[in-house]
Structure formats: C-alpha cells, structure tokens
Ligand SMILES: Nc1nc2c(ncn2[C@@H]2O[C@H](COP(=O)(O)OP(=O)(O)OP(=O)(O)O)[C@@H](O)[C@H]2O)c(=O)[nH]1
C-alpha cells in the first residue's frame with residue numbers, strides 16, 4: 001500500500017505556472033473529489049492531460065490541467081497526477097491543502113524519487129544524478145549528471161559484475177569435478193576480468209577529485225601583502241566592481257567570494273585580506289584567517305606589487321607554495337604599468353596590470369589549462385564520496401582475489417572474494433542498501449522531487 005503523497009514540484013512564488021505532484025494509491029480518486037472536467041481522472045487513460053476546474057468545498061480555486069500517469073509507467077512507479085495551475089503565492093497552496101483534506105499527506109524531501117528507487121524505476125546512481133542535476137552549478141556538471149542519469153555508470157557496473165559472477169560460478173563448478181582432476185577454466189581469462197575491473201574501479205575512484213571540482217567549483221584564492229592589488233584583480237576577473245579598492249593598506253578585512261564561468265566550469269574566486277610581513281615569515285599575521293580559504297583553493301594566486309621590487313613577495317610565495325602542496329601556486333607580478341621595463345620573467349610568475357586589464361588573459365588561460373588537466377578523467381559520472389569508498393573497497397577485494405588466484409589457493413576462496421567485490425559494486429547502484437545510506441542521499445533533495 002503506497003500512501004498518497006503530495007507536494008509542490010516547482011519553486012514557490014510568482015511564476016507562470018506551478019506544478020503540484022501527487023503519487024500513491026488512490027490519488028486519482030482524491031483528485032476526482034476536487035476536479036471537474038470532461039472525464040473523471042480515475043477513468044482517464046495513462047499519459048493524458050485534462051483541463052477543468054479545481055474546487056474546494058464548492059468554491060472555485062483555479063482552472064487547471066491534470067496530467068495522468070498510471071502505474072508502473074510514472075516517475076515513482078505509482079499512480080501519479082500532476083496538476084498545473086497558475087503560479088503565485090496562493091493557488092498552489094490552496095490546491096495542496098485541499099488534496100491533504102481529501103486524504104493525501106505532504107511528501108518528505110525526495111520522497112517521490114525515493115519511491116522511484118524503491119519501485120525499481122531507477123538505481124541509486126541515477127537517484128544521485130537527479131540530485132546532481134538539480135544542484136549543478138555549471139554546464140559541465142549538468143552534462144555529466146545527465147549522462148549518469150541515462151544509466152551509463154550503472155550499465156558499466158552491471159557488465160563488470162556479470163563478468164566477475166561468471167568467473168566465480170565457473171570456479172565453483174570446477175570444484176564439483178575436482179576429483180576427476182579437471183581444470184576446465186583458463187586462469188588467465190579470470191585474471192583478465194579481475195584486472196579490468198580493478199582498472200575500472202581505480203580510474204573512477206581517481207576521478208573523485210575532478211568530480212568534486214565539477215560539483216562544487218574550482219577554487220581560486222587570491223593572496224598577498226596589503227595593497228598589492230588583490231581586490232583590483234578580483235574585480236577585473238569578475239568584470240565588475242565588487243570589492244572595495246583603495247590605496248590604504250588593509251582595505252579588505254574579511255574575504256569575498258564570487259563565481260565566474262570558464263568553459264562551462266564554475267570558478268570560485270576568493271579575495272582575501274592582505275597578509276602582513278613579520279620577521280618570521282611563518283608567523284605572517286593573519287595567515288590563520290586566510291589559511292582555511294587557501295587550504296581549499298585549487299589554485300593560489302600570490303599577488304606582488306612590482307613597485308616594491310620583483311622579489312618583495314618571494315618568501316611569502318615560496319612559503320605558501322610549500323604549505324599548500326596540493327594546490328597550484330603562481331606569483332602574479334602586478335602594477336606592471338608603474339615600472340619602466342618588465343624584469344626578467346621567472347617560470348613561476350606572470351606579469352599583469354590589474355588596473356589596466358593587462359595580462360589577465362594569461363591568468364584566464366592558466367585557469368583554463370588547470371581545469372582541463374584536473375577534469376580530464378571525468379567520463380559519464382560524478383563520483384561522490386559514497387562511490388569513492390565503495391570503489392576503493394571493491395578494488396581491494398579484487399586485489400585479494402587476484403592474489404589468491406595467483407597463489408593457487410582454493411577455488412572457494414577466490415570465488416568468495418569475487419562475490420564480495422560483486423556485492424560491493426552492487427552497493428554502488430543500490431542492489432543492497434542501508435536506511436542510513438538512503439536517508440543520507442535523500443536528505444539532499446528538496447520537497448517535491
Ligand atoms: N597603477 C596601478 N595601480 C594598481 C594596480 N592594481 C592595483 N592598484 C592600486 O593599488 C591600490 C591597492 O589596490 P587593492 O586592490 O585595494 O589592493 P589589495 O591587495 O586588495 O589591498 P588590501 O585589501 O588592503 O590588502 C589601489 O589604489 C589600486 O588602485 C595596477 O595594476 N596598476
């Protein structure tokens with residue numbers, strides 16, 4: 001028995017249309033109690049749309065259309081009615097309240113999609129793709145999530161699972177003929193499918209970092225001594241005056257963050273407060289404040305004011321480069337317009353004039369190049385932490401199977417390791433799952449999805 005649930009599926013507020021979705025047993029009868037059209041919804045064919053009046057206790061609420069999807073051919077796999085009404089703050093609420101009065105319950109976040117999963121309409125990676133599509137902040141993230149929704153990831157996992165299961169089955173079958181001394185499967189074939197699956201798991205686990213960049217954006221931290229021109233560069237890259245710029249050192253006290261788009265990727269620029277020099281470079285005042293910002297940056301731009309000398313920020317630059325090894329650091333020599341001739345360029349620096357938009361293309365090209373490098377592993381799937389852990393575990397189980405096979409240990413042992421890996425791969429798509437995992441996934445959904 002699927003309880004009838006209802007929720008607004010479009011954002012609330014002023015809009016051309018609002019769409020209310022209801023799903024579960026008896027929803028067509030519930031809608032019929034409030035809807036007056038040419039046909040009764042409970043008698044309507046699946047995938048048809050009906051125009052009519054929506055009433056509450058005899059009072060007209062709105063003119064609406066009702067789309068009918070009969071189970072199992074609906075988003076949730078249950079009977080679904082989607083009511084389109086006029087947008088605004090009142091109509092949709094009135095319709096939802098009416099449906100609740102007639103027996104629906106308000107849906108929990110992600111409950112429609114949860115039912116779709118539990119009814120076998122999609123697997124877990126597709127459910128996660130739906131969340132990624134809704135939350136995607138860049139063209140590239142969206143494109144990848146759509147491919148994941150289309151089931152590319154699931155298909156590949158299914159292929160590897162099948163090969164491993166076949167191998168396990170053959171190894172077990174061979175046991176039955178052990179007395180006759182038969183060895184009728186080629187160990188090399190099994191080894192090959194193990195190695196291919198290990199490579200597959202490894203490759204995808206490696207794309208976790210790139211997936212995070214697609215999902216959350218590529219972070220560019222702008223750091224340097226006060227007055228070096230950080231905020232000027234921040235504004236220039238944003239192409240608008242966002243941060244206050246002044247000749248007084250210490251203008252930026254806090255940090256500012258804005259997003260720009262480069263090649264369909266979202267790039268998050270962070271302007272920070274100037275770091276002050278002290279005797280001991282490691283104790284640069286304020287570094288702690290900026291620390292967590294730089295720690296999460298994929299690229300760190302250390303800005304130097306050339307009028308103070310080309311090497312004025314060298315110690316700071318090398319210190320930051322050493323401290324944040326996982327990020328790429330580059331020294332930006334700013335205010336080139338104020339020096340007579342450009343000094344000899346070293347391989348870790350770029351010359352610009354943030355004020356005159358000079359050399360900005362070199363920074364944009366650098367970001368572009370880094371993005372290309374960082375995301376080259378991305379295929380049809382956005383690997384999240386859950387996938388990442390399971391892929392690593394499956395890889396370990398397969399390496400164990402590989403060892404057992406090479407050491408000539410018993411068939412049962414190898415088959416057992418193979419089946420463990422199959423189970424782990426199965427967890428990725430949701431063959432087996434725990435309530436915790438489901439709750440965690442659906443907590444990221446909004447109501448009405
Ligand atoms: N001539 C010239 N002046 C610049 C350039 N970039 C920045 N400035 C000037 O340098 C001064 C400081 O610029 P800001 O962008 O506020 O420097 P900041 O690094 O953000 O400074 P704090 O926020 O105080 O740490 C301002 O007067 C800017 O106009 C440049 O390329 N050429």
Ligand SMILES: [Mg+2]
Nearest residue numbers: 230231251252
């Ligand atoms: Mg500033």
